[in-house]
Amino acid sequence: MQTERQKEIVLAALELINSKGIQGLTIKNIAQKIGVTEPAIYRHYENKIQILLSILDLFKDNTERFFQDELRNKKGATAKIQHLFNCHITAFTKSPSFVSVIFSEELFKNEEILMLKINEVIDKNNAILIEIISKGQIEEEIRRDISATHLAIVVMGTLRLFVKKWQFASTHFDLKAEGEKMVASLLLLITKNNN
Amino acid sequence: MQTERQKEIVLAALELINSKGIQGLTIKNIAQKIGVTEPAIYRHYENKIQILLSILDLFKDNTERFFQDELRNKKGATAKIQHLFNCHITAFTKSPSFVSVIFSEELFKNEEILMLKINEVIDKNNAILIEIISKGQIEEEIRRDISATHLAIVVMGTLRLFVKKWQFASTHFDLKAEGEKMVASLLLLITKNNN
Amino acid sequence: MQTERQKEIVLAALELINSKGIQGLTIKNIAQKIGVTEPAIYRHYENKIQILLSILDLFKDNTERFFQDELRNKKGATAKIQHLFNCHITAFTKSPSFVSVIFSEELFKNEEILMLKINEVIDKNNAILIEIISKGQIEEEIRRDISATHLAIVVMGTLRLFVKKWQFASTHFDLKAEGEKMVASLLLLITKNNN
Amino acid sequence: MQTERQKEIVLAALELINSKGIQGLTIKNIAQKIGVTEPAIYRHYENKIQILLSILDLFKDNTERFFQDELRNKKGATAKIQHLFNCHITAFTKSPSFVSVIFSEELFKNEEILMLKINEVIDKNNAILIEIISKGQIEEEIRRDISATHLAIVVMGTLRLFVKKWQFASTHFDLKAEGEKMVASLLLLITKNNN
DNA sequence: GATGAATGAGAGTTCATTCAT
């Protein structure tokens, strides 16, 4: 469980990474952002790595729960993928820093332990997405001429780049509206052509 | 024009970012890698930012030339996209660090000037890719039920994620062979169904 | 008078100095060792220096009482020195940290007030030891060809080094048994040769 | 080999330990003492531990060479011990900080590696001293009723305490003159009584 | 072209201590 202060710290860290990159994530900056002195941070986190681990935990909790839920519910594959898209986009709208960090694995390259954790989560989520698509293929919802593994890359790749484009666009377009169009296009691509 | 030493420095910088992330890119590390002392670096580059700019220039030169060439030649859109894929993958095989850095815009978030440059290149390449796809649609090579903009995101997103997956995979699969399969799947998705 | 907690703190401090040296003596470490938080320590001691003073007080009380008692009793000088040796060794066996700290005046070099106190005790004890030896010389028990001052240095120096050797030995020999042999040798040296 | 600056640093470190104890040995203090800023120190020593190791090396070089020389020369045991005493005292007069640090093994308790090194040197020197005394006993110069091991403790213990007494004395007596008297007494104790 | 020596700024972290509860 996380204390209020810990949540504050993680949030501040996320925002700093988002705005200034990993190099801007210093204990001093975090402390300033939440209005305390540097040593105060160490009452709540043993060291900087623990803060980064906490960020990844947050990521893990959120996405894993989400993917698991999706896997289990009764909706079809297209609905699930649509939902996946929407959720990511909503999350991004609410806390852009969070998603921005999620899609930038390189940021954590510095520490072995962080790399391991991030890869673990990515692999797990990927496996679930593949399973969802596979099921969709069996149920004749998703086209079968392309392997589920490849389709999973197309889906996640599209989602990631779409989100990143928004992030980097100088004039922020309407993420939600555009997102819906994007997912419609994507689904058109991967669903079984009934024409 | 770049001197030999400058090329060495840029190469070392790329490898450092690739292996240790942005935080591992220090003048000291660069100097060590090419076997000189730190001040020697400053004979060849005014400061660290110039080195990063040089990396982006390298990126810009390589990709822009490539995209321009593609645009102009007489091949069809699918051939062009296939080529795009192959080229990126070849580049990645030759110098993984280079491509790895390219797809990680966040790494340069620290400096306004770097952000501007990277965005500029990305936008330009994107515009060309969209043009290629548009032409393909006009020539009835590429499916027309999805906008060229969206298809461009699908193509680039897939390429990026595919390459990143290779990069992060603990056991490196055969990038070239798998890349060919991936692009085949991708083309299957976006070309006009002649079935 | 010392409260229970104060005794606990002093004991913990002694053990810390013994095991990790002066640099390991931090309020945090003391608190951890007795299972409380750092501020709790300040309920019992005004500050860190007071804890160190307490250690020296403990030292002072123990040794001064002992030396005084020795001086007054009716035993001969050799018996007294033998007793001195035994007592130190017994004390060392019981609480090694205590004696280990005692023989390391440098540890307290940081604070004027601590230095003064430690020197005071040492001087007093030394004076008594000299008196004991002097008496022994008058009573023809101790050899007279060497001044009492010098003999005192030999006795205390031998005791200190002997104990330190035990402390630093990787495989701890039997301190008591070896101590008895050592004092026998020492007495052989300083007593009047009746051969 | 040591550069001039390294010698300066080691010297400054020694003096700091001597005057303020281990707690006073900070990079800042060293830097101040030799009139540079803190980072400058790191051009000459990788870190603080290396500085302390350098101190121990200095100790090792000086004492080991000395002990070895003594062992080999043709003088008798008493002359050797006398020389040992004189040398230590001369060294102490020249650079009190050096000897003061030498006799305070606890100061280095913090780091395993330092402890190992200091013990190694002490053991070696002790072995040589015992050998010197043993020879002296064979040659009927040193009394044989006490083991060489015990006599070695008496000799070194006396030397150490004598030197420490000088160090802690508020009014510094004449170390050289008093040292000669002390060693005379000591030799009287351990040499074969020819009376 | 390159080096050795240095520096100001700032990194992460620890310390003794305080204070409200």
Place this chain on the structure above:
DNA sequence: GATGAATGAACTCTCATTCAT
């Protein structure tokens, strides 16, 4: 009595950069 939260000062060490040689 004890705690959680905080702080100012100080610590070791690294960074990009400069300059005389």
